[in-house]
Amino acid sequence: MNLILMGAPGAGKGTQSAKISEKYQIPAIATGDILRAERKAGTELGKEAQAYIEAGKLVPDAVVIGIIKKYMVENNCENGFILDGFPRSIPQAEALEAMGIKIDAVLSIEVPDQKIVDRMSGRRVCSCGASYHVVYNPPVKADVCDKCGEALYIRADDAAETVKNRLKTFHNETEPLKEFYSKKGLLISVEGQEEVADTTALVFKALSAVEA
Numbered sequence: 746m747n748l749i750l751m752g753a754p755g756a757g758k759g760t761q762s763a764k765i766s767e768k769y770q771i772p773a774i775a776t777g778d779i780l781r782a783e784r785k786a787g788t789e790l791g792k793e794a795q796a797y798i799e800a801g802k803l804v805p806d807a808v809v810i811g812i813i814k815k816y817m818v819e820n821n822c823e824n825g826f827i828l829d830g831f832p833r834s835i836p837q838a839e840a841l842e843a844m845g846i847k848i849d850a851v852l853s854i855e856v857p858d859q860k861i862v863d864r865m866s867g868r869r870v871c872s873c874g875a876s877y878h879v880v881y882n883p884p885v886k887a888d889v890c891d892k893c894g895e896a897l898y899i900r901a902d903d904a905a906e907t908v909k910n911r912l913k914t915f916h917n918e919t920e921p922l923k924e925f926y927s928k929k930g931l932l933i934s935v936e937g938q939e940e941v942a943d944t945t946a947l948v949f950k951a952l953s954a955v956e957a
Contacts, residue, residue, distance in 0.1 A: 746771065746825040746955065747847055749832070751922065752854035754911045755861040756937055757944060761854060762829045764945045765952070771825035776809060779816055790815065806837050814844065825849075833919045838926070850955045851926040852948065856937035858912050866905040869897035 746769060752758045759775065766773040783791030784798075790812050794804045813831060832838040841848070856864075867879040871890035877883060877897060884890060888897045901907060926932040933951045938944045 746952070747849045748825070748827045748952075749848055749851040749926070750827055750829045750854070751851060751919070752937070753856060753858070753861055753915045755865040755908065756854045756856045757941065758829050758854060760941055761852075761945060761948050762827050765827055765948065768949065769825065769952075771827060772820050772822060773827040773829055774813065774816055774820075774822075774831070776813065776828075776830040779812055780804065780809070783812055806834075806840055809837070810840050810844065832922065835921055835925050838922055848926075848931060850933055850952070851922075851931045852951065853923055853932060853934045854937050854944070854948075855934055858909075860937075861912065862905055862908050865903045865908045866899070868899065868903045870900055871895050871897050 748765065748771075750758050750762050750765075762773040762775065765771070780791070780794050784795045785791070790808060793808050794812070797804045797808070809831060813828075817826070832841055863880075864878070867881070869877045869879065869884070869888065871877075871893065872895055873890060873893045875890050875892045877890075884897065889895070890897055902911075923932055923934075933955070935944065935947045935951055938947070
């Protein structure tokens, strides 16, 4: 099964991608992770991406697509894959089609903007790697890590205004993909739930229909 996973920042794509990957035994291709790995490894594609990032520019579609193609060749994607974080625009979707890659379904996880702002702005992290949420997973002592006792902090990406700006970008640039794939009969929408397990159950139910 070749899947594209869509959803706004904080909708839970990464979590559901891992669940799908485990159930169907197919690799999850998270473009952000791959870009970081390529840069860390110092590959030519990674160096090219780094140059754009350091200049404060978006990595061009051609570079991102080149990295994805390389990943698909190097990893066993014959039985399927999950694309998480790509495509992010209609030109990217068209480029994916031009690669001759068949997509079986596009799964969109729907979560209201305000709920995403509440979710992400409530996150607290520690330098030791531990992660908390003021509502859903609070530390025993407010703003102090249970594991190491260090002070917790809010990541810049999780600040409320930053989240709102990221959502605005998503709606302007990525959301049009829903209509693009809906016209092709590939779009499946799932309402994100409060509990991860409930969202996963809906995701698996939707994908079972694709398998059939």
